Amino acid sequence: MTTTARPGAHDPAAYHGSRLVAYRDDGWIAQTLGRPAHGMLPPLAPALVAAAITVVLVLAGAAGQTGPALFVPLVALLLTGPSSSHPHDGPLDWLVPPIMRAIEYGYLAALGFAQGVSEPLIYVLIAVLAYHHYDTVYRTRQKLWPQEWMFRAGLGWDGRMLVVALAAFAGYTPLAYAALAAYLGVLFGVESVLTWTRTGRGEGTMVNLEDEEEAGS
Amino acid sequence: MTLAVVLATEPVGGVGEEGGGPTAALPYGPDTTLLERLLDQLAALGVHDSRIVARRELAAPLHKNGHDVIETDDLADDLRVVAELARAAKEPVLILSGDIVAGDELLVRLVADSKAPASAVISRARSAGPPTRPVVRVSRARVVSAGSRYHQVTDPNAVFRGILRVAPPETKRLADAAAELAGLAGSLRPVPPIRTREQVGGEQLERFVDRDAEGDLDGSSSRKADWAPPPVLATTPSNGDDVPALLLTGLVRSGVRVGARGVRVLVCERALTPEQAAAARAAVEAVDEDRVRLDAAVKGDDGFFTTYAVSTYSWRIARWTARRRLTPNVVTSISMGVAVLAAVWFAAGTRAGMIVGAALLYVAFVLDCVDGQLARYTRQFSTLGAWLDATFDRAKEYVAYAGLAVGSTAAAIGSSVHGGDVWRLAVAAMAVQTCRHMIDFAFGAAKRRVAGGEQLPVLPLDAPDDSALDSPPQPPRAAGAPDRKGLGQTAIWLSNRTEKMPGLRWAKKIVILPIGERFALISLSAALFNAKVTFVVLLCWGLLAAGYTLTGRILRSIA
Numbered sequence: 001m002t003t004t005a006r007p008g009a010h011d012p013a014a015y016h017g018s019r020l021v022a023y024r025d026d027g028w029i030a031q032t033l034g035r036p037a038h039g040m041l042p043p044l045a046p047a048l049v050a051a052a053i054t055v056v057l058v059l060a061g062a063a064g065q066t067g068p069a070l071f072v073p074l075v076a077l078l079l080t081g082p083s084s085s086h087p088h089d090g091p092l093d094w095l096v097p098p099i100m101r102a103i104e105y106g107y108l109a110a111l112g113f114a115q116g117v118s119e120p121l122i123y124v125l126i127a128v129l130a131y132h133h134y135d136t137v138y139r140t141r142q143k144l145w146p147q148e149w150m151f152r153a154g155l156g157w158d159g160r161m162l163v164v165a166l167a168a169f170a171g172y173t174p175l176a177y178a179a180l181a182a183y184l185g186v187l188f189g190v191e192s193v194l195t196w197t198r199t200g201r202g203e204g205t206m207v208n209l210e211d212e213e214e215a216g217s
Numbered sequence: 218m219t220l221a222v223v224l225a226t227e228p229v230g231g232v233g234e235e236g237g238g239p240t241a242a243l244p245y246g247p248d249t250t251l252l253e254r255l256l257d258q259l260a261a262l263g264v265h266d267s268r269i270v271a272r273r274e275l276a277a278p279l280h281k282n283g284h285d286v287i288e289t290d291d292l293a294d295d296l297r298v299v300a301e302l303a304r305a306a307k308e309p310v311l312i313l314s315g316d317i318v319a320g321d322e323l324l325v326r327l328v329a330d331s332k333a334p335a336s337a338v339i340s341r342a343r344s345a346g347p348p349t350r351p352v353v354r355v356s357r358a359r360v361v362s363a364g365s366r367y368h369q370v371t372d373p374n375a376v377f378r379g380i381l382r383v384a385p386p387e388t389k390r391l392a393d394a395a396a397e398l399a400g401l402a403g404s405l406r407p408v409p410p411i412r413t414r415e416q417v418g419g420e421q422l423e424r425f426v427d428r429d430a431e432g433d434l435d436g437s438s439s440r441k442a443d444w445a446p447p448p449v450l451a452t453t454p455s456n457g458d459d460v461p462a463l464l465l466t467g468l469v470r471s472g473v474r475v476g477a478r479g480v481r482v483l484v485c486e487r488a489l490t491p492e493q494a495a496a497a498r499a500a501v502e503a504v505d506e507d508r509v510r511l512d513a514a515v516k517g518d519d520g521f522f523t524t525y526a527v528s529t530y531s532w533r534i535a536r537w538t539a540r541r542r543l544t545p546n547v548v549t550s551i552s553m554g555v556a557v558l559a560a561v562w563f564a565a566g567t568r569a570g571m572i573v574g575a576a577l578l579y580v581a582f583v584l585d586c587v588d589g590q591l592a593r594y595t596r597q598f599s600t601l602g603a604w605l606d607a608t609f610d611r612a613k614e615y616v617a618y619a620g621l622a623v624g625s626t627a628a629a630i631g632s633s634v635h636g637g638d639v640w641r642l643a644v645a646a647m648a649v650q651t652c653r654h655m656i657d658f659a660f661g662a663a664k665r666r667v668a669g670g671e672q673l674p675v676l677p678l679d680a681p682d683d684s685a686l687d688s689p690p691q692p693p694r695a696a697g698a699p700d701r702k703g704l705g706q707t708a709i710w711l712s713n714r715t716e717k718m719p720g721l722r723w724a725k726k727i728v729i730l731p732i733g734e735r736f737a738l739i740s741l742s743a744a745l746f747n748a749k750v751t752f753v754v755l756l757c758w759g760l761l762a763a764g765y766t767l768t769g770r771i772l773r774s775i776a
Binding site: 126 | 600601603604607608611615618619622623638640641643644645647648651652654655656658659660662663665666767770771774775
């Protein structure tokens with residue numbers, strides 16, 4: 001079913017803490033890099049450095065040259081991967097998930113623009129990713145923890161960035177964007193719609209998915 | 218399901234006056250009693266499992282009315298019964314006096330909406346003179362100290378109205394507290410209800426309290442004044458032991474987080490005399506509950522645009538849709554459909570298209586407000602509905618972006634609608650908006666983690682007062698100045714201060730560009746100018762808003 005065992009199921013504090021880790025949307029590589037660190041490495045500083053390097057490389061036009069373009073995901077991965085196992089309980093660790101999003105969306109947009117990918121296609125790919133990231137937030141608020149295979153199948157931010165970087169290296173950037181948008185769109189869309197429609201309709205109690213929002217609501 | 222434990226232990230007209238019977242058997246109108254009405258109200262809410270606890274000497278009138286009664290001998294016995302029931306309960310437990318006269322809406326909210334582990338119905342309205350109802354001190358929508366005949370409250374600011382709801386797993390601590398109180402029942406000594414220290418005041422600075430984002434916790438903000446009872450009500454002190462008040466004290470002193478649920482305009486009174494029963498009935502009937510529900514359905518903490526350009530009339534549409542028996546999900550879907558139409562008109566790349574699209578986008582936003590109001594008004598809540606609403610909100614906005622981007626390129630070169638190729642701007646606007654949401658979500662999760670981990674103080678139940686909660690004396694400081702140094706504390710102090718100035722409060726809400734302002738901005742800039750202007754303004758304002766919220770929250774987090 002949809003509600004699998006999830007971290008901190010009986011401890012609200014741990015549950016909300018592990019939501020932050022889920023919001024990072026790490027893929028298999030980042031999770032693997034995090035394992036040896038046993039959660040000892042604080043995540044904020046490396047994420048900030050990775051964001052800064054991404055900005056510098058993108059501004060320097062790295063996205064247009066295939067070699068340096070490959071460099072961005074590797075740097076981001078090597079910097080932020082090892083701290084992916086950290087419980088994210090530092091006072092400012094809530095900054096990490098939005099930073100990861102900024103790196104991912106920024107890189108995908110910059111690489112796509114530089115490599116001449118159709119701009120509506122870039123828009124669609126980022127919209128698909130945004131759907132997935134909003135959905136992760138909404139479902140963890142309803143204690144519908146995403147299943148572990150979804151983090152793998154969704155490739156994670158690391159996997160997605162590497163796929164487009166390698167495609168740029170091989171000269172297939174537009175194809176990679178189209179394939180990713182189609183594959184992830186179907187995966188995230190179908191899985192999410194199935195989960196939510198299966199999850200009961202009227203339970204009679206007030207449900208508010210947006211109660212934490214500010215800019216959003 | 219909910220288990221109701223109804224305490225009918227209060228005698229009419231004083232202890233030992235046999236003839237009076239229990240207050241719960243007082244008449245409510247010509248053909249029913251307070252207790253019968255209460256049980257009917259509960260049954261209508263699906264609470265069929267009601268246990269009535271009454272003293273042996275008072276039970277006869279209740280038996281006569283056909284009630285099944287658990288008979289007890291004294292206070293210790295009452296508490297032991299509650300302990301056993303709470304210990305066995307797998308469902309939420311509602312503890313209430315049998316002489317409660319409450320409006321349906323109040324009971325519905327308590328039984329159906331409460332997600333708090335424990336909540337108590339309170340009222341902020343305090344009568345002059347000595348209190349005749351148990352007093353409590355409420356801080357930040359939580360009961361921090363509760364009083365009973367044997368427990369004093371320092372500087373109380375509210376009155377307990379006699380209904381307590383406890384959900385598992387806290388039912389276990391309720392059982393523990395009841396059992397402990399049963400053991401103490403013989404040795405407790407009456408004390409004056411109020412201890413005055415007047416240490417309340419000054420702003421309690423609390424880490425992570427984000428006023429901008431803080432919603433109406435448990436429906437008890439002081440946004441609307443509490444209903445003031447007619448003088449005849451709540452003037453008679455109770456004679457018997459107030460078991461719900463004792464249990465509330467027991468829970469609060471065990472360190473259970475008890476939410477304070479304000480009555481606002483609804484009635485929730487104990488009637489101890491026939492006159493009070495009649496007055497309470499009149500008070501209940503004077504409240505237009507449909508209107509109260511409709512008012513409550515309009516969210517109170519919305520943004521400026523939503524409050525003044527949508528909520529002023531959207532409740533009429535909500536009521537109309539309710540009468541047409543439309544479901545919230547249908548309204549949500551229509552809203553999405555209208556937004557798609559808006560995007561199609563935007564995509565036409567003509568001035569007329571931009572104006573029609575702008576109008577349709579506004580309609581979509583109004584319908585988006587209506588679906589939530591309809592859901593709250595008709596109590597049709599569902600997980601699926603909440604998901605549809607949240608997801609479609611995002612989809613509507615990003616579909617509009619795409620429509621604008623298409624239209625900008627499609628427009629005739631040289632026309633005022635033509636903004637050139639703005640897809641990059643559209644991508645950037647979407648990425649910035651999504652990242653802004655992620656900041657909110659991640660900060661919210663971190664805030665919940667801190668709030669959940671907080672340990673509340675535990676006080677012994679045999680202590681007559683709550684002096685253990687007294688805050689340590691503070692060194693004198695300049696009035697109104699932040700009480701601790703540091704940028705973070707100053708920022709929180711500044712934020713709390715500006716909340717009290719209406720102009721600044723709205724300015725703070727507008728600067729973060731909430732959904733209403735965003736939709737209005739898109740509509741206006743698209744209708745008057747073109748997509749390029751829309752995206753440039755969205756981007757600049759969005760980045761400014763992100764900087765503003767990030768600064769505030771970083772300062773809060775390190776304070």
